[in-house]
Amino acid sequence: MPAPVRPSACPGLLRIVPALDGGICRIKLPGGVLRSVQARAIAEAARHCANGVLELTNRSNLQIRGVLPGQEGTLIDALLGAGLGPRVAAADDVRNLLLSPAAGLDPQARMDLRPLAGQLLDLLQDSPALQTLSAKFALQLDGGEALAMREHPHDLWLAAEDERHLLLGLAGCPNDAPLARIEAPQALELVRQLLLLFLELATPEQSRMRQLLGHISPDELLRRLQARLNFPLQPPPANWQPAATVERTPAGIYPQAQNGLCMVAAGARLGRLHAEQLLALAELSERHGDGELRLTPWQGLLLGNVPEASAGELLSALGDLGLLVRADEPLLGLVACTGSAACARGLSDSKRHALHLAELLRASHARPQVHLSACPRSCASARVQPYTLLASTPEHYQLYQRTPETPGFGRLLAPAMTIDQVGAWFARQHPAGTPDA
Ligand code: SF4
Structure with missing residues (x-):
């Protein structure tokens, strides 16, 4: 090397x-x-x-x-x-490309983008010029799968419009609307030229696409991009909507496009596994699936190509291993950063507090999606969750609710709550029979 x-x-x-x-x-x-x-x-x-x-x-x-x-x-x-x-x-740092964990398997998908993902990762690795991109600069490919996370603020994304066309979008554009439409085989060259153009135009302070687009309009960027391409950038369709996705962290058995096979998803407790669990997962993937573990952006796992007849047995084995396999498990909705137990910046022990909150929620019917962050850096969640708890003291949190009109974590609901108070608040918001969406 x-x-x-x-x-x-x-x-x-x-x-x-x-x-x-x-x-x-x-x-x-x-x-x-x-x-x-x-x-x-x-x-x-x-x-x-x-x-x-x-x-x-x-x-x-x-x-x-x-x-x-x-x-x-x-x-x-x-x-x-x-x-x-x-x-x-x-x-190493520039290999940042998110693909649906169900790529190639999801019955709702419009296109299998795994081959393009491989080409783009090769491009990033084999082009010395592109290795100067920020370690946070990230690409996303969206084949239209239902099991996909579409809320990440990726610098550059490509989404399948149908079986032949891809739409290009960039972080920092109004309403996350796509900017252009291309034929699928043009994608590799489009991304190559766009990344090179970004590096040409961006100053050292503009390491992310959003920052560049604060200084140059998307239209101007597209005009310059078009000048470098030997194919036309087509206008995107008006009112395009991304494909529907699951609203909550996947857990359980999901249908697969291929006959007789299915996908099995499970969560890891606050995103963590022990080495012994990973060894057991490797064995399960060989016994029941195709020998692959697909990691999900919900900090969980998905096993594909599982014969329908053995999916129940696999799900039960995953539960025995300590993974989260029931859709009503409160921990599936909680994300917590490392916190003060292992991060010097942490004000609170956010992981321990998340486990405590899960116990309180278990006794109620509330199943909110909550991000506990022990400092404002917000490492654990790349997207704003419906609720955020931001540590204000080692034992208190500010409670925020995401709203379209408020930037950042959203609207501040309470300036200082203990976890017991947070659990009681959610229980009041979501009485029996009305689980949180
Ligand atoms: S959000 Fe803050 S406290 Fe939590 S892991 Fe990141 S830097 Fe550490």
């Missing part, structure tokens, strides 16, 4: 950054897919070189926490040996 690792505060596979509970190593998974043999390699490495705690991220990647001092090199070698690294060191 001749190119050096880029300096950054963000963890990477080759750049293990310290936290209060040890080092963090982030593994970027192409399309969120982890093969069983790779899952075993990660689990073994986490057991021997770290404390065994694994974290599923909201971009369908995976982190090893608690890396032990002096074990960094051994861990990195083990992960590279399992084929989990970038082709060149400088490309």
Whole structure:
């Protein structure tokens, strides 16, 4: 690997950054897919070189926490040996592409975008010019699947309009409306030229598309992009709406496009797994599925190509492993950052508080979607959740509700609530028989 690792505060596979509970190593998974043999390699490495705690991220990647001092090199070698690294060191940070975990399987999908995802990841890895993109610059491909997260503020997105056309959208455009329409085979060249144009136009302070579009209009950007392309950018359809998606974190059995097969989804408790669970998941994916674990942006897992006859057995095995498989499980609606237990910036122990809130909710009928954040950086959720709890003291939170007219976390409902008060508040909002949407 001749190119050096880029300096950054963000963890990477080759750049293990310290936290209060040890080092963090982030593994970027192409399309969120982890093969069983790779899952075993990660689990073994986490057991021997770290404390065994694994974290599923909201971009369908995976982190090893608690890396032990002096074990960094051994861990990195083990992960590279399992084929989990970038082709060149400088490309690790830019492998940011979100795909539906149900790509190629979802019966609602208009297009299977896995081949394009592979081409785009190759482009990002093989183009030295593109390796200067910010480590946060991210692409999203939307094939129209029902099991998809469409609220992420991705810098650049492509969505299937039908079986032949893709729509281009950029973060920072009004109403998240698409800007142009292309034929699907033109997508690779479109993205190549758009990324190069972005890097040409952006100043060092403008590392994200939204920032550039604060200084140049989308129309002007499109005009310059068109000048670099040998195919026309077509106008997008008026009033286009993205495909419908699930409203809550998926858990359970879902139909698949292929006859006789289905998908099984489960959540991880606050996005965390232990190495022993990952070893067991690898085994289950081989016994019941296709030997692949698909990580979801809801910090959970999906196993595809499961024969319908064995889906119930698999779901029950996932539940026995400690995964969340019931749609009414309150923890499925909760997201919590690392918090003060392992992050120096954390004001509160947000993960412990989330577990407590889940217990309170379990005793009621409220099933709200809530993000607990121990500081304003809001690492745990790339989108604004319907409710946000932002720590104001080690034992109190500000409660916000998302509203279209209020930026940031939304409308402040209460300036300082304990978790007991929050649980009681939700129970009052959602009495028996009216679960939260
Ligand atoms: S949101 Fe703040 S406290 Fe929580 S993990 Fe991120 S930096 Fe740490």
